[in-house]
Amino acid sequence: MTPLPDLRLVGAQVLTPEGLGDAPLTLSGGLIADDSPSCRDVDLDGFLILPGIVDIHGDGFERHLAPRRGAMKDLDQGLIAAEAELAANGITTAVLAQFYSWEGGMRGADFAARVLDALDHLQDRLVTDLLSQLRFEISMLDDYPAMQQLVAAHAIRYVVFNDHLPHEALDKGKRPPRLTGQALRIGRNPERHLEYMQALHGRMNDVPAALDGLCADLLANGVLLGSHDDRSADARSAWRGRGVRICEFPETLEAAEAAQRAGDPVILGAPNVVRGGSHNGNVSATDLVTMGYCDALASDYHYPSLRRAALHLTDSGLLDLAAAWALVSHGPARILGLTDRGALAPGLRADLMVLDARTRQVCATISGGCVSYLSGEVAARFLR
The missing domain is CATH 2.30.40.10 (Urease, subunit C, domain 1)
Structure with a gap:
């Protein structure tokens, strides 16, 4: 350009x-x-x-890739539409948070590869600097090598670890809520989907050692690593021990405080600030910002919230404009190593x-x- x-x-x-x-x-x-x-x-x-604005984590682009269920054929046009929305909200650098998950469909491994291919193909036609983040489900032990190959093939600089398995229900032998709808939405037999989840759950004892090796390999290749939805200081400490220093959307004050105390960057959701609290009962992002436990705000699922959150913090007298705006510009840029x-x-x-x-x-x-x-x-x- x-x-x-x-x-x-x-x-x-x-x-x-x-x-x-x-x-x-x-x-x-x-x-x-x-x-x-x-x-x-x-x-x-x-x-x-x-x-x-530097959006360090956002999945709002998914709405443009599949405006209707099953309509996911022309990813190029979807990404172009997503860029237009980003630009209309003052976002000049955006990290697209793409799932690599057992959940399948738009969160599955095959779809992740398609999105990353389309993004690589489009780069010369985009004005907004679109980067990619892979959100990887740690229970997918058999996919560790394939995930690493995908990261290398697309020069992904940022990987975040998730665990969305409903362990409590699976531990009790119960059928997880919404399983049938989730399975049918991705074209999978509900019973086969349950069996897959149970198999992943049954191997969780093997995950910590496998993660140790995976994190070491990714770090050796210069990949930034983050954890998602930490709930305790012990969880944050375990991730930090593997070199996973970025703390995304901690769910409790304890986890955020532990990250801040150790110098681990904390990313919070801008929609949480705009709403005045978490939509699912987690710790308030505004409270954490007020306590100094926030290094960056992310759009999460709603791009306009970045601008609105920074202005809300200023209007509320919690931060001056320079400090509030740094949470959506300078702060995320520094975490990503984008010093320019x-x-x-x-x-x-x-x-x-x-x-x-x-x-x-x-x-x-x-x-x-x-x-x-x-x-x-x-x-x-x-x-x-």
Whole structure:
């Protein structure tokens, strides 16, 4: 993609690492540059310019890949539509959280491979920087080698470990809730699906040792590792012992506190902040942010929540705008090792959003100096 010609954005309030200010922001060659009077000026009076959002974990793209059950044939167009939604919400870098799970269907291994193939094929046509995360179910012992091959083939930089098996029901020999509907949705016989779950559950004693080796191999290849839905300090400690340092969506204060105490980055869900609490009774993300136990917010399943959560934290007086916005820009960028973005400073990528100061509507998104979204009055000003 060809970046915009050199521009100087003037008249707006610009959020830099030092806070909001009215100094011009210059874009040159896809980067933030030192001010230059030779650039064409774009008057953005009445608007805010904020660092582009870095979404460290989101699965909202799934809605575009399968708008109706079974309609999953043209993944390219689905990913293009997902990019449009990301851009309209000020997201300039997005990590697509793709399942690799015994649950099958859109969460199965075959579908994961299709999505990753489509994403690789599309990269040259995208403006938003789309990265991939693999969410791997630890009970799938026979799939450990295949998962590693998939990670290597697609240069996946981030793997998160899940365990969604209903162990309590399986321990008691009960039929897990919603099993029949889940099986039929993916085209699997319910009894065969139950047998598969029981077989995975029966081998859980072999998982810890296998995980030790898997994590060591992935770390040796430079892959970032995270755990999902930690419930206790002991669980976080066990993951940390394997080099799994990122703590995604801890379900309890105990787990989040243990991660923070050990210096493990904590990622929380922006929808939890917007809702004012967890939809399933877990610890409040707002409470954890207030206690300083949050390094980044993620869209989880709802892209607009990233912007809304950061602004809500500011409006509530819990954080100033710079600190709140860092949770959706600088913080996630640092966790991912993306040192070239996350703030508006000379030499960094020109990743930014333009926000209407009154309505707080996203009016423009620029990723790497290229326009990914442009609307309304701001569009008119850019095109003059």
